[in-house]
Amino acid sequence: MLRLHYNLEKLSMGLVVGIIVAASIGGAVEIAPLFTIDQTVEIPDDMRPLTPLELAGREVFIREGCYACHSQMVRHLADEIDRYGPYSLASESAWDHPMLWGSKRTGPDLARLGGKYSDAWHVAHLIDPRAVVPTSIMPAYPWLERSLDASDIGAQMGTLARLGVPYDDARLANAAADALAQSSPDSDGAAGVAERYGDNVAIRAFDGDPSRLTEMDALVAYLQSLGTQTRLPYAIMSEEQP
Amino acid sequence: MTGSRPHERDVDPVTGYETTGHDWNGIRELNTPFPRIVLWALALAFLYSVIAWILLPAWPIGRDFTRGLLGLDQGEMALAGYEKLEEARSDWMAAFADNPVADLAADPGLLARARPTAVRLFADNCAACHGTDGTGGPGFPNLTDRDWLWGGAPETIAETIRVGINSTDPDTRFAQMPAFGRDGMLSREDIVAVAKHVVALGHGQADPDSRGAAVFAENCVACHGEGGKGIPDNGAPTLISGHWIYGGDIQTVMTTLWNGRQGEMPTWQDRLSTAEINILALYVASLSENDGERDR
Numbered sequence: 001m002l003r004l005h006y007n008l009e010k011l012s013m014g015l016v017v018g019i020i021v022a023a024s025i026g027g028a029v030e031i032a033p034l035f036t037i038d039q040t041v042e043i044p045d046d047m048r049p050l051t052p053l054e055l056a057g058r059e060v061f062i063r064e065g066c067y068a069c070h071s072q073m074v075r076h077l078a079d080e081i082d083r084y085g086p087y088s089l090a091s092e093s094a095w096d097h098p099m100l101w102g103s104k105r106t107g108p109d110l111a112r113l114g115g116k117y118s119d120a121w122h123v124a125h126l127i128d129p130r131a132v133v134p135t136s137i138m139p140a141y142p143w144l145e146r147s148l149d150a151s152d153i154g155a156q157m158g159t160l161a162r163l164g165v166p167y168d169d170a171r172l173a174n175a176a177a178d179a180l181a182q183s184s185p186d187s188d189g190a191a192g193v194a195e196r197y198g199d200n201v202a203i204r205a206f207d208g209d210p211s212r213l214t215e216m217d218a219l220v221a222y223l224q225s226l227g228t229q230t231r232l233p234y235a236i237m238s239e240e241q242p
Numbered sequence: 243m244t245g246s247r248p249h250e251r252d253v254d255p256v257t258g259y260e261t262t263g264h265d266w267n268g269i270r271e272l273n274t275p276f277p278r279i280v281l282w283a284l285a286l287a288f289l290y291s292v293i294a295w296i297l298l299p300a301w302p303i304g305r306d307f308t309r310g311l312l313g314l315d316q317g318e319m320a321l322a323g324y325e326k327l328e329e330a331r332s333d334w335m336a337a338f339a340d341n342p343v344a345d346l347a348a349d350p351g352l353l354a355r356a357r358p359t360a361v362r363l364f365a366d367n368c369a370a371c372h373g374t375d376g377t378g379g380p381g382f383p384n385l386t387d388r389d390w391l392w393g394g395a396p397e398t399i400a401e402t403i404r405v406g407i408n409s410t411d412p413d414t415r416f417a418q419m420p421a422f423g424r425d426g427m428l429s430r431e432d433i434v435a436v437a438k439h440v441v442a443l444g445h446g447q448a449d450p451d452s453r454g455a456a457v458f459a460e461n462c463v464a465c466h467g468e469g470g471k472g473i474p475d476n477g478a479p480t481l482i483s484g485h486w487i488y489g490g491d492i493q494t495v496m497t498t499l500w501n502g503r504q505g506e507m508p509t510w511q512d513r514l515s516t517a518e519i520n521i522l523a524l525y526v527a528s529l530s531e532n533d534g535e536r537d538r
Contacts, residue, residue, distance in 0.1 A: 002276070033302035040305065076316040078323030083366055085513065087320055115410065116513065118506035120381055121371050132379055133370060202410070234512070236317070 038164070041090045044232040048198045049095050049165050050225060052153045052179040057222025059156075060215050061100070064141060071102035072111045072226065085112040086233035095165045107138060114228040119206045122220045144216040145207070150179045171196050183217040184210040200228060331359070338517035343397040347524055360525035363518055367510070368526075376529045380488055381505060386529045389483045391417070393474040394530060400523035404511045407477065411509035417477030422461070423500030432457045437495045443470045443481045444490045 008014050033040065050058060061067065072093070074084045081087055088111050093099040117125075121132060126144055129136035154175035161167040171178075174192060181189030185203050187210075193203055206220035227233075252261045254272055261270045294300065298310040328335075334355045338346060346352060365374060371382040378384035383391060392402050392415055407415045422428040428436070432453075439454025440462075449455060462470065465478035472480030479487060488494050488503060510519060 036302070036304050040302070040307075076320035078320060078327050081320060081324045082327055087317065112513075115508055116367070117370055118508060120506060124381065125370075132382070135374075237321070 041094050043091050043094060044089075044230040046232070047091065047095075047230040048200070049160075049167060049171075050222070050229070051182055051193060051197050051201055052150070052157065052175045053182040053218050054222045054225045055156065055160075056148055056150060056153050056179060056215075057218035057220070057225075058100075060144070060219045061222055066110075067100045067102045069104065069106035069138070070108065070110045071105050072099075072109065073101040074109060074111045080109075081237075084109050085227070086237045089230075089233055089236075092227075092230065092233070095160070097160060097163050097165075110223070110226050112227040114224045114226045119204060119220055119224065120208065122223055123207050123216055126216065126219065144219060145214050148179070148213045148215045148218050150176050150213060153179055179218075180213050182221060183207070183213055186210065201225075335359075335517050335521075338520045339515065343400050343520050343523055344395075346520060347396050347527070353524060353528075356521045357525070360521045363514070363522050364525060367514065368522065371507075376526070378487075383487050383505075384485060385526050387483070387485050388530050389472070389480050389485050390474060391477045391479055394527060396520075396523045396527040398474075399526050400519050402507065403514070403519045403522055403526075404509065406509035407507040408504050409506060409509040411511070414509060415477055417504070419465075419498065419503040421500065421502030424502070428457065428461065428499070433496065433499045436462065437492055437499055440470065440481055440495050440499075441490060441492050444484050444486065446482065446484075 008018055072088075074080050074086065074088045076087050088101075092111075093101065125132050125138075126141045128140045128142070129138040130140075154172060157165075157167045157172055157175050161172065174189075174196065177189050178193045178196065181187050182193045182201070182203050183206055184190065185205065190203050193201060202221065202224050205217075206224070207214050207216040252263055252270070253259070254261055254270075257272060257274070259275065260273050262273045264271060295308070296310065297312045298314060299307055300310060301308040334352060337349075337352055338356065364376070368376075372378050372385050373382075376385040388394065390398075392398060392407070402415060405411045405413045405415060407417060420427060423430070423433050435452065435454035436457040437454070439448055439452060439458050442448040442454075458470070465473060465476045466481055467473045467478070470481035472478055472482075484490070486494075487505070488498055514522070
C-alpha cells in the first residue's frame with residue numbers, strides 16, 4: 001500500500017488522477033444527499049411561511065447580528081427540552097435562506113420564543129435591555145424605532161419563492177400591503193393577512209403604534225413568530241408523553 | 243534533477259534510515275518513514291467508521307437512510323431522557339398536578355421540596371418581565387407587594403398564569419383602561435383634575451370635594467372601586483397603596499389617562515405543565531409575604 005503510494009508520487013499524472021478520485025468521493029458523499037433533500041425533510045401540513053412583516057424582521061435580525069449571540073435551535077437533549085420546549089425539527093428551518101441555527105449562546109436560545117413575552121416587553125427590552133433585565137449584557141437597539149423600508153419585501157419574497165418557499169401570486173402581489181396591515185389590526189388589510197397566512201399569525205400593533213410601520217414592528221413580529229409556524233414539534237412531544 | 247544518480251540503497255549510519263538515494267553536492271536527504279503510530283491511528287479510525295456505519299444511522303438512501311443495527315434515534319433518545327427527568331421528580335411533583343392549589347399551600351414540606359424548582363422556573367419564564375426578585379418594573383407588576391390586579395390567592399395566581407391577561411388565549415383575563423383623552427371621553431381639564439386626584443390618592447391626601455374627585459366618581463369608580471381601592475374581579479389596580487404599575491407621578495398618570503393601558507401577560511398553559519404552574523403560583527404567592535420588603 002505504502003509502496004504503491006510511493007510509486008504514485010513519482011507519476012505526476014497518476015497522482016492527479018488519484019487526487020481527483022479521492023476528492024470526488026468526498027464531494028459526492030456530501031453533495032448527493034442534497035439531491036433528495038426535498039423528500040428527506042418533510043414539511044408539516046400546518047407549516048406556514050413567514051409573513052412579509054416577519055420576513056422584514058428577519059432581515060433586521062440578521063442585519064443587527066442577533067444570530068451571533070442567540071441560537072435558534074433547541075438541541076436533542078433532555079435539559080434543553082426542559083428549559084426551552086420541544087427540540088427543533090429540520091422542517092422548521094426548511095424555508096429559512098439561510099438558516100439561523102447559530103452556534104453560540106451568549107444569550108438564550110430563541111427557537112421557542114414566540115408568545116413567551118408580551119410585545120411591550122420586547123419593545124422595552126430592545127430599546128434598552130437593562131430597563132427590564134438589569135443584569136443583561138445585550139446591546140441596546142434604540143434606532144429600531146425608525147420607519148421600516150418595506151419597498152423590497154416583495155422582490156425578496158419572489159427570490160424565496162424561486163427557492164421553494166410557498167409564496168404564491170396572491171402573497172407576492174400583496175407583500176407590501178400585508179406588511180403594513182399586520183401591524184395595524186384595525187385596518188382594512190388585516191383580514192387579508194389572516195386569509196393568506198392563516199389564523200395563527202399575530203396581527204397587532206407590535207410597537208404600540210398602529211399608525212407607523214417601524215423596524216421595531218418587523219423585528220417584534222418576527223420574534224413573536226419564532227416556533228409558531230407549525231405545531232408539529234409540540235405534537236411529537238405530547239405523543240411521547242402520556 | 244541534476245546531480246541525481248540511479249537509485250541505490252543507501253542507509254544513513256546515524257539514524258539507520260534509508261536516504262532518498264540522491265546526492266546534491268554531497269548532501270543527501272533522509273527518507274524517514276511515516277510514523278507507525280499515525281498509520282495505526284488512521285487504520286483504527288477507518289475501522290471505527292466502518293463499524294459506525296453498521297451500528298449507527300449513516301448513509302442516505304433516497305428518501306430514507308440506513309438506520310443502523312442499534313436503531314438509535316436522537317429525537318427518541320432526547321424524549322426518553324426528558325421522560326427520565328420527569329420521572330425522577332414525579333415522586334413529589336405529581337402532588338402539584340393532582341391536588342388543588344389551596345391544599346398544596348397547607349403542606350410546608352412539599353413547598354420546601356419544590357422551592358429550588360420554583361426558583362428555576364421563575365428565572366426561566368417570569369423574571370424577564372417581573373425581575374429576578376419579582377419586584378417588576380414600569381409596566382410589569384411588582385409581585386412582592388400585597389397589591390394584586392386579579393387577586394393574590396395561590397389558585398387565582400395559578401389561573402392568571404394559565405390564561406394570561408389580555409393574551410392570545412380564548413379564556414384570557416381581559417382588562418383595559420380606556421384612552422380617556424385620545425378617544426375624547428374626558429376634556430383636558432377634567433383629565434388634569436382627575437390626574438391630580440389620583441396622585442393625591444396614592445399619597446392618601448385626596449380632597450373629596452375637588453373637581454377631580456367628582457370626575458373620578460363618575461368615570462373611574464366602576465372599575466377601580468369606591469375611593470380607588472381597586473376591584474380584583476375587573477383586574478383594576480388599587481390606586482391608594484402608593485404602589486404603581488406604570489408610575490404614580492403626575493406625568494405618567496396623565497399619559498395613562500390620555501392613552502389608556504392594556505398590559506399583556508402571555509398565557510402559559512401551552513408552555514408549562516399544570517404542576518409547574520401550581521408550583522409557580524405558590525412561589526409567587528409566597529413572594530408577597532413581606533409586603534414589598536425584601537427579606538435579608
